Amino acid sequence: MPAKVLDSFALIAYFRDEPGAEMVENLLVTAGKKDSPLHMSDVSYAEVKYSIVKKDGVKAWAEAAKILPGLPIDFHPTTRELADTAADFKARFKMSLADAFAAALAKEKQAELVTGDPEFKALEKEIKVAWLK
Numbered sequence: 598m599p600a601k602v603l604d605s606f607a608l609i610a611y612f613r614d615e616p617g618a619e620m621v622e623n624l625l626v627t628a629g630k631k632d633s634p635l636h637m638s639d640v641s642y643a644e645v646k647y648s649i650v651k652k653d654g655v656k657a658w659a660e661a662a663k664i665l666p667g668l669p670i671d672f673h674p675t676t677r678e679l680a681d682t683a684a685d686f687k688a689r690f691k692m693s694l695a696d697a698f699a700a701a702l703a704k705e706k707q708a709e710l711v712t713g714d715p716e717f718k719a720l721e722k723e724i725k726v727a728w729l730k
Contacts, residue, residue, distance in 0.1 A: 599725075600708035601628075602636045603670065604699035605644035607711045607729060612649060612661045617713045617729025624711065628669040635670045636706055638679070640698040642672055673702055686723070692716045700724055 601624060611621040628635050650658045673679070675698065682701035687694055696716050703710040703724045710717060713729035720726065 600633075600636065600706045601727065602638075602699060602703040602706060602708045602710045603641070604637075604710060604712040604714060604717075605641045605648065605695055606714040608637065608641070608645045608670075609648055610713060610729060612645075612657075612664075613653070620729050621711065625668055625670075633669075635711075636702060636708060637670050637672055638695075638698040638702045639672055639674050640683075640695045641702075644693075644695040679705060686720065690716075690719045692719075 603621070603624075607617065607621050609615070610617040611625075624635060645661075646658060649661055675683075679698065679701050682704055683694065683697040686692065686700050687697040690697075692700075693716070696714065699710060699712070700717065700720055700723070702708075709725040709727040710720075711727045711729065717724075717726050
């Protein structure tokens with residue numbers, strides 16, 4: 598399985614059982630079985646947390662936070678190199694800073710970015726995108 602990066606859209610869909618949740622769950626199960634974790638930037642993690650807290654409340658986040666450590670996801674801190682790539686994407690494409698970091702991590706890892714966020718359409722020539730269905 599090629600390396601995969603989750604953006605916040607994908608993990609939020611998983612936690613809220615939104616469209617695409619089943620695909621994310623399948624990726625998580627496969628990653629766990631193959632001992633090949635998925636990847637996510639710490640910036641995307643922050644976006645997941647604030648989105649769940651803001652829309653669903655602190656209790657919903659507490660439940661999600663209990664599940665997260667058991668998921669086969671490696672969380673990546675920002676580095677200067679990652680920040681430079683994210684800044685380049687943000688400057689050239691209309692996208693949030695968290696999305697720019699997700700795209701930068703996908704580029705760094707030469708991985709597919711798993712998302713349902715249409716902001717990434719413009720980046721399909723820059724990175725591989727696996728669209729949630």
